[in-house]
Amino acid sequence: MGMDRREFIKSCSLVAVMGLLFGCRKSAVLGDIASQLSVPELKRFEDEVKLAMSQAKKSLDLVKVPTPGALKIPGASTLNRFGMAIDLDACDGCGKCILACNLENNVPLVPEEDAARGRFMHWVDMRGGAPFMCAHCGNAPCERVCPTGAANHTPDGLSAMMYKRCTGSRFCGANCPVQARKFNFNDAQKLGLARQFNREVPLRDKGVMEKCSLCLHRLQNDRLEFKTSLTVGTAAEEWRGRGVKTACAEACPKNAIVFGNWLDDKSPLVQLTKNRVLYAPCELAALDPSVVFMRGRR
Amino acid sequence: MGESCVPEHTPGPIPFDHALHGDSIGLDCAACHTGARASANAYMPSKADCMDCHRLPLTENPGIETLDSVLAKADDRPWSHKRILPEHVVFHHGVHAAAGVACSDCHGSNHMQNRYGGEKFDMQSCLKCHRGETFKEKGFKPAATYCAACHR
């Protein structure tokens, strides 16, 4: 029992603050203050992206890779394998994709000390002047070491994160050869660094790993809509995720990020990579990445 | 697996009898619970939805007078519905309806009295059906069981 000094002072100041707040004219003021404290302005997200870009890594070692084919994991779909190709000839490194991703996926800000050390939560980094995110490796080393199965693969080729299953061992982060994973060391919500721009994506708690989801919610929403529009019993066509774009691809003014389905000949991904030379970061080349880079013509 | 995911219904000011509207006159659930067949959420009707039919006296039932007076006094949204599905769970009504699952398969036929999984409804209840272990007589196709199919 008993209170230590710190707790006593804390409770005194709490009472004082409460008194101040309840003394206000309207109780709505309470809510206003809380929201001002907890919801950072858009400008802070924009500034943080600029800061991250100024600290970006200059080099990116790429090696040639073949066009991704069907996944070789049990239960994999033979129809869909989603991925992206980043056109290094078109990208001018503007960084609009980073902000778009942050807003789409409610990626939190980091405290100043972390920012000074280049520790951002951004799912997209700039490396070698181009966007760099999780490659959704077909043979993902990160998933293999997850003790709870929170990091796992969907049949459609997304390396997915089940935030509620993540216990924060950080094994996956250690086993990703390109540091695509970002760990919530901070309680961003409590620190007023998180903002839910997009209701489709939940905010992450402290102690949870996150990374590019390949905009999983966009694909899944499209899949659900597609299946809802089918009538029972008809041999309808299968869902191929046509028409879906990731937030980063949508935001790119140069169309340098192409999203699509590697197994669908009608997909822009297949069509626009057909005559190009594909590359992957050398650390990932042997891991069957779904997100690749392209440059030059074949 | 934690708390129940089935929304609790708060009794509204209007005595509503599901049997009278559904079983006896054959109204489809989605007529009032819009969205139940085509979108993610099924909604609660507003007073205006009731009034679409109840503007005219519809039956000889003496209860109709009580109803008229209650309806006149009720707010625009007499029923509220609190979604208690956690934020990281996606349940899409339309997909289930399109797959041939009837509303009553999960919600029960007598206003939630015999609903699927009962009070203990949880993720296992979802999974059992998705794996084809329950509702065998209905012949539903086995459905997705990978995490990201329903979780965000």
Ligand code: SF4
């Ligand atoms: S890039 Fe890293 S985090 Fe992404 S799937 Fe590959 S190993 Fe995992």
Ligand code: SF4
């Ligand atoms: S695919 Fe989506 S989650 Fe991944 S980097 Fe692009 S916007 Fe972010």
